[in-house]
Amino acid sequence: MELKGADDVTNIFSDGRMHPGLWPLDEVDPKNAKFPCCIVWTPLPVVSWLAPFIGHVGICREDGTVVDFSGSNFVSIDDFAYGVVARYLQLNREQCCFPPNLSGHTCKQGYRHMEHGSAITWDDALGLGMHHFEHKSYNLFTCNSHLFVANCMNRFCYGGSLGWNMVNVAALILLKGQWMDSMSIVRSFFPFAAVLCMGLMVAGWPFLIGLASFWLLLIGWFLLGTYCAKHLFEC
Template sequence: MPRGRLPIMDPKTGYDVECDGSRIQHDLWPLDEIDPKSVKFPCCLVWTPLPVVSWLAPFIGHVGICREAGAVLDFSGSYFVNVEDFAFGAAARYVQLNREKFYCGTKCCFPPNLAGHTCKNGYQHAEYGTALTWDDALQSSVRYFEHKSYNLFTCNSYSFVANCLNRLCYNGSMNWNMIAVAALLMFKGQWVDFMSIVRSFLPFVVVFCLGLVLVGWAFVIGLFLISLLLLVWFLLGTYCVKTLLES
């Protein structure tokens, strides 16, 4: 299968599914080990620095979310979701998610009608679309973002990952957004290796030093103001004008 193209969905699933009243129960099969060399990060969020943008603001990057088999999915352009071809370079940081925190905290609620929706998020979760499996939820987000225009400031890779987590109702929450995804990676993420740290911060250090030498403290102040404005934009768009940013 060519890299970067969506595969035809295999009807065979990695789950044993049993009906129990209005719920559908799943026995989770064990995940493979994380293997950065093969670009396999089962059920992980992954992060890589963005060219130019991360040179000025190293806390900003490009993110993706991985299927159970480890394939990376990332929203990298208008009407396009990459598969197994992580845009902007290899993953530098990752955090593995716990599948047991999917399924509304227990097991996936998949009722025959809205009135039978039993999780605490009820109708809101039904609007997003409940999922039978982890990969099923991700595929629903892929189909949704195939009709979305990419915009670094309003609809980007963080929006796609947040949408996936909301469809999963991960950790029992339907409030995943860009800031929450960024915070999860920042505070829980692990570096792939030492060179990933160098690749992520060396360009910023070089730009900072050159700017300081050639321009002086005015460059440092300008750089700080750019970072502050970006932070304020995403905070306001996430928590004050909630229709501004996609999630």
């Protein structure tokens, strides 16, 4: 990414305050898989065929490079696991806190943010998150890509919150994420539609009841682990 001149290395907040160190980002470039400061999502093989709201996520550097926790002790860079990006959501760096010291906090969390693991830049937060997850065992149900993204977002206290977790990261991209194109929608939902039709043809309504029960168990597990038994998802 081409660096801007000294006069350009300053962004203006909506209330008129100047925020040093935030140069303008390049445009999202799907052709070259560059998504500056975005959360990106793609469906998972087999799992998304049964539950299309489940997928794999990553978070991108300021230059648009995708970073994702894709396996035990492994965080990939510029090699998004499970296929090309289907949805993306660009985050606003003005809602981040990058304190050079304790007195430099722009969020209200202060000591809690510092103890949690604050970062001085966007890419620094991603680097710290990568270092943390390079020593973790991947598990779809307890230590996955959503927790990696949540960890990074907590490091820059996005939106003034240190409460980012698997559930609200998933909700954020599913509710506010932008589809890449119509083919991304087809790629995400066609396998599920095919499985649903085949299941109804072969087993009828019992298949639909079983699928609904599977969804309830899956959603219940993530909600329980996130909000009632947090030690399950400490990775």
